[in-house]
Amino acid sequence: MTAEATLRWAYDTFARVAIVASFQAESSVIIDIASKIRADLRVLTLDTGRLPRETHEMLDRVRDRYRIEVEVVKPDAAEVDQMVAAHGGHLFYRAVEMRRLCCDVRKSRPLARVLSGYDAWVTGLRREQAATRANTQVVAPDPDHNGITKIAPLASWSKAEVWDYIRRHELPYHSLYDHGYTSIGCAPCTRPTAAGEDERAGRWWWEQNEVKECGLHWSGSARG
Ligand code: SF4
Numbered sequence: 001m002t003a004e005a006t007l008r009w010a011y012d013t014f015a016r017v018a019i020v021a022s023f024q025a026e027s028s029v030i031i032d033i034a035s036k037i038r039a040d041l042r043v044l045t046l047d048t049g050r051l052p053r054e055t056h057e058m059l060d061r062v063r064d065r066y067r068i069e070v071e072v073v074k075p076d077a078a079e080v081d082q083m084v085a086a087h088g089g090h091l092f093y094r095a096v097e098m099r100r101l102c103c104d105v106r107k108s109r110p111l112a113r114v115l116s117g118y119d120a121w122v123t124g125l126r127r128e129q130a131a132t133r134a135n136t137q138v139v140a141p142d143p144d145h146n147g148i149t150k151i152a153p154l155a156s157w158s159k160a161e162v163w164d165y166i167r168r169h170e171l172p173y174h175s176l177y178d179h180g181y182t183s184i185g186c187a188p189c190t191r192p193t194a195a196g197e198d199e200r201a202g203r204w205w206w207e208q209n210e211v212k213e214c215g216l217h218w219s220g221s222a223r224g
Contacts (some may be wrong), residue, residue, distance in 0.1 A: 003153035006138055007034050007122070010151050014119040017151075019043045020111070021070070023058040024184050025162050026124025026154050028171040033153070034122070035066045044071045044114060048106035049080065050186035054175045061172040073114045075106045092189060096207060099189075103214035106186075112145060120149040126157050129183075130200050132213050159199065185214070 001009065007030070010017050019034060021027035021043050034041050045059060063070050083091070083105050092099035115121055125136045142150035154162065166173050176184050180192030183200045191202045200212040 001138065003029070003157070004033050004037070006151060006153040008037050010120055010122065010139075010149075011038055014149065016118045017042060017120045017122065018115065018118045019122045020115075021045050021062075022124065022184070023055050023062065023174055024124065025159075025166060025173055025177065026126065026157075028062070028173050029157075029162055029165050030122060030124055030153060031062060031066060031068075032165075032169055032171055035068070041066070041068050042071070042118075043068055044073055046107050046110055047072045047074050048186050049075065050106065050188055052176065052184070052187040052190075055184065058172065058174045065172060071114070073110045075110045079105050079109065090188065092204070093206060099204060099207070107214050115145045115148060118148060120151055121145070122151045122153065124154055125152040126154050126159070126162070128158060130198070130212060132211055 011034075019027075019030060019041060021031060023045065031041070031043060043062075059070055059072075062068075083101060087094070087098055087101070092102045121142070125133050127134050127136050136152050136155045138152055138155045140150055141147045165171070174181075174184055176192075180194075181190065181202060182193045182197075183203055184190055185203055189204050191205050193199070193202045198212075203212045
């Protein structure tokens with residue numbers, strides 16, 4: 001199925017479909033395609049509290065262009081306070097386990113809470129982004145979120161296809177791509193990449209030989 005057909009099927013099949021947007025390039029494509037199918041899109045984004053200013057600016061541009069509401073999902077303030085009190089505000093630099101804890105508190109738990117109100121969620125995962133994503137299925141039950149359906153309409157797309165779509169349709173895109181970034185997450189955990197580096201090499205760049213995933217799409221199994 002094409003990405004459009006996949007999304008059309010999703011909206012025909014499920015009553016409650018959430019597009020979970022990080023406002024990276026894939027989000028631009030998915031929101032654009034979905035906006036041509038449905039006027040009442042449900043778009044969610046995770047505001048970890050550590051996002052770069054440019055991500056907030058991108059959110060505003062998307063909201064304005066498509067005249068949609070974007071639900072900003074935040075971590076539990078008490079959980080963040082407790083974590084920071086115990087381990088400090090920059091705990092992620094200290095150990096992989098600390099980084100995973102921060103991603104869990106600021107990303108995974110809030111996502112799980114909000115997805116409990118949906119039947120399906122749409123993500124911008126692509127197989128060629130990372131080895132951990134190589135087995136991404138376009139449609140699959142998501143065991144990490146009560147078995148609701150996880151939909152990756154761009155699973156088979158290449159990076160070139162994503163950017164070709166963005167340019168052809170003159171879509172807004174995250175401004176940090178113009179500053180050497182090839183994958184964009186939280187500000188303290190993302191840097192630009194150099195020529196020849198993996199697309200996700202700028203994420204948690206200080207970690208050696210660790211999986212470049214935060215837990216939203218990978219829980220240590222081989223399912224990608
Ligand atoms: S990417 Fe960094 S700041 Fe963001 S939730 Fe994960 S560890 Fe915390």
